[in-house]
Amino acid sequence: MFNPKYEITHSLLENIKRIYSLTQSLNQRRFPHTVLVELQMDAEAVSSFASTSIEGNPLPLTDVKRILKNKPKNIRDSEREVLNYNEALKEINGKLAKGAIPVTQTLILQIHKQVINKLLPAFQSGRLRADPVFVNDPRTRTTIYWPPDVKNVPVLINDLISFVEANKSNMDPLILAGLFHKQMVVIHPFMDGNGRTTRLLTKILLANMGLNTFNLFSFENYYNQNVTRYFQMVGVQGDYYEIGKEIDYSPWLEYFTGGIIDELLRVEKILPRVSENPKDELKPYHQQILDFIRDKGYITDRDYAGIVRRARQTRRLDFNRLIELELIQREGKGKNTYYKMKEK
Numbered sequence: 526m527f528n529p530k531y532e533i534t535h536s537l538l539e540n541i542k543r544i545y546s547l548t549q550s551l552n553q554r555r556f557p558h559t560v561l562v563e564l565q566m567d568a569e570a571v572s573s574f575a576s577t578s579i580e581g582n583p584l585p586l587t588d589v590k591r592i593l594k595n596k597p598k599n600i601r602d603s604e605r606e607v608l609n610y611n612e613a614l615k616e617i618n619g620k621l622a623k624g625a626i627p628v629t630q631t632l633i634l635q636i637h638k639q640v641i642n643k644l645l646p647a648f649q650s651g652r653l654r655a656d657p658v659f660v661n662d663p664r665t666r667t668t669i670y671w672p673p674d675v676k677n678v679p680v681l682i683n684d685l686i687s688f689v690e691a692n693k694s695n696m697d698p699l700i701l702a703g704l705f706h707k708q709m710v711v712i713h714p715f716m717d718g719n720g721r722t723t724r725l726l727t728k729i730l731l732a733n734m735g736l737n738t739f740n741l742f743s744f745e746n747y748y749n750q751n752v753t754r755y756f757q758m759v760g761v762q763g764d765y766y767e768i769g770k771e772i773d774y775s776p777w778l779e780y781f782t783g784g785i786i787d788e789l790l791r792v793e794k795i796l797p798r799v800s801e802n803p804k805d806e807l808k809p810y811h812q813q814i815l816d817f818i819r820d821k822g823y824i825t826d827r828d829y830a831g832i833v834r835r836a837r838q839t840r841r842l843d844f845n846r847l848i849e850l851e852l853i854q855r856e857g858k859g860k861n862t863y864y865k866m867k868e869k
Contacts, residue, residue, distance in 0.1 A: 527681075527688040529704050531774035540782035541699050547789040551741075562807070562815060563852070564741045564795070565618065566866075569593075573611040575749035576724050582606050594866060596822050602644060610721055613639040615819070617729060618740045625733040628689055628705075628726065630682060633714075636725050641718040653678050654716045660760065671764045672713035681712045689730070698734030702727050703781040707774055710759050742792045747784035754780075810835065810843055814864070815852065823856070823865040 574589040582603050584592070589607050592600075596608065613636055620626050638651025649655075660670035673681055685708050692701055709723040724745055732740065748755040758780040761772055807815075810833050817824045817832065829840050844864055847853045853864045 527684045527708060529708065529774045530770075530772065531700070531704070531778055533700075534775055534779060536779050537700075537775065537782060540779065540786060541697060544699060544782060544785055544789065547786065547793065551789070551793065561741070562812075564792070566819070568741055568743050569611060569614050569618070572614055572743040572745050573607050575743055575745035576610055576721050577603075577606045578749050579745065579752050579755065580606075580720055594822060605643060606640075606721075609640050609642050609644070610725075613725055614728075617725060621729070621732045621740065626729050628686060628730060628733075630686060632729075633682065633686075633722065633726060637715055637718055637722045640721040640725070641715075645717055649716045653682065653714050656716065658713055658716060660713070669762045670760060672711070673765045673769075678712060678714050682714055685709070685712070693734065698731065699782055699785070700778060702730040702734070703778045704774055705730055706781065707759055707772075707777045711761055711765070711769070711772065742788045744784050744788050746791075747787045811847060814843065814847060815866075818853065818864065818866055823863045825863045 570590050570593055571586070573593065574584070574586045577584070577589075584603050584607060592604050592607055593611050597604065600608065616639070617626070617636075626632065634651045634653070641650050644650075655675055657675060658672055659668045660672065661667060662669045685705065689701060689705055706723055706727045709726065710719060713719050715722065728740075728744075758777050761768060813832055814824055814829060817828060821828075826837070826840055826844075829835075829843070830837075833840070835843065844853070844855070847864075848855060851867050854867045856863050856865060
C-alpha cells in the first residue's frame with residue numbers, strides 16, 4: 526500500500542492557507558461570461574504549450590495558438606502533441622463542468638491514449654508499459670533513475686488509486702493531489718507520455734476536490750518557466766527498490782503548492798482589469814457559436830442554422846453581437862462568409 530513520507534512544514538502550511546485565500550477571493554467575484562470564456566480558452570492554450578514544452582516540444586506559444594485555431598490536417602509530431610493535449614484538456618474541462626470525474630485506472634489509460642494518440646504504436650497507447658524504462662539526465666545523458674519493474678506497475682497504480690479514494694475526505698486536497706502527481710512520476714507507468722498524463726490527472730483531482738478556479742489557469746506554466754527545477758523536484762534518483770520507501774515528498778509539496786500560488790497571482794492580476802457589464806453576458810446560442818468554432822475552427826451561417834432554430838436575420842444579429850464583443854471576426858464575402866475567433 527502506498528504510504529508516503531512527508532511533513533506539513535511551516536512553508537507548506539502557509540502555501541495552503543494562501544491558496545485557499547486566493548481561490549476563495551476569485552470564486553466569490555463575478556465576471557462577465559465572455560471574460561471567463563476567453564480566460565479558459567487562453568488557459569487551455571497555455572497549458573497545451575507548457576505541458577508539451579516541458580517534454581521538449583520546440584513550438585513557441587504563438588505557433589501553438591495558431592495550430593489550435595486552424596487545426597491543420599497534415600501535421601508533424603510536435604503539432605500532434607499539442608493538439609492531442611488540448612483536445613484531452615477541453616474534454617476534461619467539459620466533463621468537470623458537469624461534476625467530479627472519478628480517478629480510475631480506466632481514466633488514466635484513456636487520458637494516456639488521448640495525449641499519445643498516433644505518437645506511440647497502438648500496443649503502447651493507453652496501456653501500462655510492458656517493457657523496462659530508464660530516466661536519463663538530459664545534460665549528462667546518464668541514467669539517474671530505474672523505475673519499478675513491469676510486473677509491479679499495475680499493483681502500484683491500483684495502490685495509488687486506492688490511496689486517493691481512501692484519503693479524499695480526510696486529507697487536504699492540495700496535499701493529496703501533490704502526492705498523486707509525484708508518485709505517478711515515480712511509478713512511470715508508460716513508455717512515453719507520463720508527464721502529460723500526470724499533469725492532466727492532477728488538474729482533475731484539484732477540480733474534483735472543489736478548487737474550481739483551476740480551469741482558468743495553467744499550473745504547467747510555472748513548471749515550464751524552469752524545467753530543470755521541475756524535474757529536480759518531481760523526479761527521484763536511484764533504483765526504485767532501494768529508494769522507494771525512503772522518498773521524502775515534503776520538498777515537492779512545497780514546490781507544488783508554490784507553483785499554484787504563482788499562477789493564481791498571475792490570473793488575479795488579469796481579472797481586476799475587467800469590469801462586469803450585464804451587456805457582456807452571453808446567451809446559450811452565443812455560446813453554441815463559440816463552442817462550434819472551438820471544435821471546427823470556424824462557423825458559417827449554414828452551420829449555425831443547423832444547430833439552432835433562429836431566423837436568418839436573428840442569426841446575423843447573433844454573429845454581430847460576438848463581433849462587437851471582439852470574440853469573433855468575419856471572413857470572406859457573400860456566400861463564402863464565415864466566422865472565426867478574433868485574432869489578438
